[in-house]
Amino acid sequence: MRRHRLSGQITLSMSVVVAIAVLMVFVGTFIFYSIYMTWFPPPPGPPPLLPEAPDFILIAIFLLLGLAIAIHAALRLTRRILAPLNSLAEGARKIAAGDLTARAVAGDRSLGETAQLVDDFNAMARRLEDAAESMTSWNAAIAHELRTPLTILRGRLQGLTDGVFEPSDELFRSLLVQVENLSRLVDDLRVVTLSDSQRLDMRVEPTDLANEVAQAVDAMRPALEGAGFSIRMTTEPVTLPCDGPRIRQALLALLENARRYATPGMIVIRMTLETFEVAIAVEDEGPGLSAEFAARAFDAFVRAEPSRSRQFGGSGLGLSVVRAIAEAHGGHARYSTSEKGGSVFEIVFPIDGASADSNAASCAPKV
The missing domain is CATH 3.30.565.10 (Histidine kinase-like ATPase, C-terminal domain)
Structure with missing residues (x-):
């Protein structure tokens, strides 16, 4: 039912507009001629079979009145539909410009499809914002984890170069441990990242x-x-x-x-x-x-x-x-x-x- 709410409102609105226009032409014409013939009786003899010029003018007047009502109703419905769509477009432009906090406003939620579209857009925007924040946190965490072993390696290698440390099996084993820690960290990052993107290769x-x-x-x-x-x-x-x-x-x-x-x-x-x-x-x-x-x-x-x-x-x-x-x-x-x-x-x-x-x-x- 929610899926067809907007199309139902458009169909109902247009049907009402057409019905009003038809009723205005026929009922208005009937009322006008009833009053007109009361004050100005027609001459004796059979009435004309085809409408005459005054009749066409009268019908045109009532059609114009019906058209004015139809335009007014259509503009009101259009504004209700376009308000959330314009908000959606503005939100999309802001997100494209880098403002991931932008959100669209649903406005009239009686228009089911447009309200659902705005809700889906806002959900997507929230996920994009969360993903960007997560990426920032990941980058900071990765940099933090890499800094310690790299600092140790750099310091000890610099010490070897400057002659501060004497080459020894124990020192080389210590350097190898830091390299193994880096290798393990890179492999763990690869596994977690590929899993998040559902691209982790499995040899089953x-x-x-x-x-x-x-x-x-x-x-x-x-x-x-x-x-x-x-x-x-x-x-x-x-x-x-x-x-x-x-x-x-x-x-x-x-x-x-x-x-x-x-x-x-x-x-x-x-x-x-x-x-x-x-x-x-x-x-x-x-x-x-x-x-x-x-x-x-x-x-x-x-x-x-x-x-x-x-x-x-x-x-x-x-x-x-x-x-x-x-x-x-x-x-x-x-x-x-x-x-x-x-x-x-x-x-x-x-x-x-x-x-x-x-x-x-x-x-x-x-x-």
Whole structure:
């Protein structure tokens, strides 16, 4: 009904105008001749079959009156239609000139289509403004994250050039760590950016998830045990079409997140097979996330404890990468609090193997 409101009003208005014009001609003519014949009776004899000159003049007068009314009604309707459209055009010009805060005014909301058009335009303008603000924040955050390793590299390389530092294996290892941090940051940025634009490439093939989980845990085991953690892992034998290296990347990010933020203790990695989904969970013993931070834990460049992130070289992109990889597989990432008060981060995949790669063949899990 809303979709046809404007066309209905135009049709109704024009129909009323035509009806008024017709009624004015016929009713006005009838009333005029009734009064005229009362005061000036016609001569005896049959009346003329065709209208005479005075009759045409009378009809023309009433038609002109009807036309005047029609023009007045059309102008009123036109102003009602053009008011939001002019506002829309002005808003578009301002946005094209760089003013993303410009908005159109719907005016008369009884015109359903124009009001909906203005609402859609304002929604688009809000998204453009949000995207511009997000891009500004991203640029500032990226510059901030790149500054630290680049400053360290520049300072130490300058020190080597000036002879302040003596070349040593330890110094070169330190430089290599900063280069690896830069490489990891660039790769994380690439994953998150491609995911936001829905262009993250996935190499989907039948993959043994338990094997991928085991490889990721084995890769992180020395760092976790060195930080005072013990590991307990429970997996299910299941094969799904997915991107194995991406799954390892997401799980490594969760384990690295636990190493940075969790209290040393037991880390439980478990894989749960449900009817319609497979979940890979990483659970620690605390301290967990606050309710306010948990709602945006998977957003880019968000940190619960910036000081600890700086200590361990965190960029605030790890959980964003986890979410990006999960969504690229048609799943999602989620957070909950464990019974002991710790954090439980999960990557959930659909059991049918749905993924972002439309060419990937779906197959049932092999258990």
